[in-house]
Amino acid sequence: MTLKQLKYLIAIVDSGLNITAAAERLYTSQPGISKQLKQLEGELGMQLFTRKGKSLAAITPAGEEVIDRARRVLREVENITSLSRELKGEQTGTLSIATTHTQARYVLPEVIQAFSERYPKVDLELHQGTSEQIAELINTHQVDFAIASGSRKLFSNLKVLPIYHWNRIALVPKGHELAQDKRALTLQSLAAYPLVTYVFSLTGESSFKQAFQAEGLDPRVAFTARDADIIKTYVRMGMGVGIIASMAYECRDQDDLKAIDATGLFPRITTWLGFPKDMVLRSYMLDFIHLLAPHLPLGIIREAAKAETPEALEALLGDVELPVRGGCPEDSAAAA
Amino acid sequence: MTLKQLKYLIAIVDSGLNITAAAERLYTSQPGISKQLKQLEGELGMQLFTRKGKSLAAITPAGEEVIDRARRVLREVENITSLSRELKGEQTGTLSIATTHTQARYVLPEVIQAFSERYPKVDLELHQGTSEQIAELINTHQVDFAIASGSRKLFSNLKVLPIYHWNRIALVPKGHELAQDKRALTLQSLAAYPLVTYVFSLTGESSFKQAFQAEGLDPRVAFTARDADIIKTYVRMGMGVGIIASMAYECRDQDDLKAIDATGLFPRITTWLGFPKDMVLRSYMLDFIHLLAPHLPLGIIREAAKAETPEALEALLGDVELPVRGGCPEDSAAAA
DNA sequence: CGCGTTTACGTCGTTCGTAACGATA
């Protein structure tokens, strides 16, 4: 068995069982791939693919398992080359991140700008999706970092660092009744209006309904959308009161919208960053985390990355007070 | 980078940085090893070893990391060949187990006998040691299975299956005061005698002292030993009352010793079996677990081995009632 | 001078790409 054989195997699979395509991807000849595959199958003494005539038709059950293991081998080999680049002080490589719309749109832009200024040779990849899609990407090692909020159940295989807390805000058109009300916002007053908020199943949204139910309220959710931009649009149209993450309220929204702090009405939510346990962290990755969470000292991030158990990580992070993130700093309501 | 280079690298390390020895171990020529190592270092662009003249003197820090990753690669390659053997239905291979004296001496013999009858071509290796030594062996992947009791803190990286429960018994010479006493044993009556028990730091022994302290008792521990055989000897000599695991009481001990059930006085202890999360489990390994824990259906063991999270494993095992293991079945006190 | 590594070199095996062939839809 050689690394080349395993690489070829994975290339074939990732090319849809098309050996010719795999050959092109690898800048080599097609018969070479064929031969190596035969050799690998011969050595293992099993068919990794079912054949339909001469073409590969499907992966055998045994093949699936071998492919899974082969991917691990290649990942670790990647890790070794990654290590060597790191130890030579090269600041080249890639950083791929999977995250939600809220982070991608309201939090990451300035982080990424600062990052790519400091590391112009690092290729950045940003994937946006639902929690489930993010989990899929990080669990199959297609991305390096996952940044999400709330539920960690889908991400139990990761090392996870808390980044910051946030609360929800209520969003109304300027001049709306609620905007005039000087008293603190309550769930009861909110429940009197149709609500516009995120689609459920996203980060901790179950806590949204629970908060109302705990007070015996059953608010009407007029509309749900995947991201705050759309919610804002519908709030402007007067569809109802928007309930969004505090970070999603921008200063220029002040022109026609008013944010009302809803801290305390709903549970506080933590945004965290996770990465596979056995991944080699390049120094630019540590720096990215530091840019994203400046309140975490680089030393602690470095240690946390090495921590073997969640407990050891807890111990390291015990003292750190996470900031609560708001949106527009000029607006006292959102910056609470 | 090739697998050969990584294999050679590990062989060099495991031969004490002696390239000639590594060559012999690998049944190849010494210059070949040298050349491959040079090539690997060249490709990685770093020194993996410091040289003293021409000899290898030590591993560089960078080398340590590369070696660590290289071991992982080779492990996964092992896993692939393991898979292929398994899927071809071969019942050959090795099974190495690290465990404590109690298991090795009183529990495993009959399991191993049955196992090696059924799988004569599987090589068995049994390592005996303290919890710490067992943790070291399994965490460095030098053994396949760890079998131990009590604390799982040292073994957080493993998949763990509970095997059975056990309690402690008090052991006295035949004719001892306590043996005559018809009333149920209490901590108080125990504390009146010098005690002989396991050395602390072993499985859950901290709970031993705690049990007494909870009742404000401070027993005198006259003697501690690593295993029950030695404890029995000293109990026979009249050094004190022995406190040992129920399994360690054998029928032939009845000749001159008397076991008194101590269930309830100390916390019940669970013996479990653990193995590395990413290990390929050969079918004979599953069978070994089944022989060790016949009350766990093979189907459940198979599923448990595949479970990704501890929670999924809990769910599978939720219904299973573990037996409480005693020693000599003829003795009602020990077989409680 | 012995031990261990490196260098040098000839041999052998393997891989690679091109080209031709075969099978399938």
Added chain:
DNA sequence: TATCGTTACGAACGACGTAAACGCG
């Protein structure tokens, strides 16, 4: 007939082992 995989073949490369040289203790 177009697509895709296999077979065939010659050239080039690389690995291996033997033998000799080198450096260190």
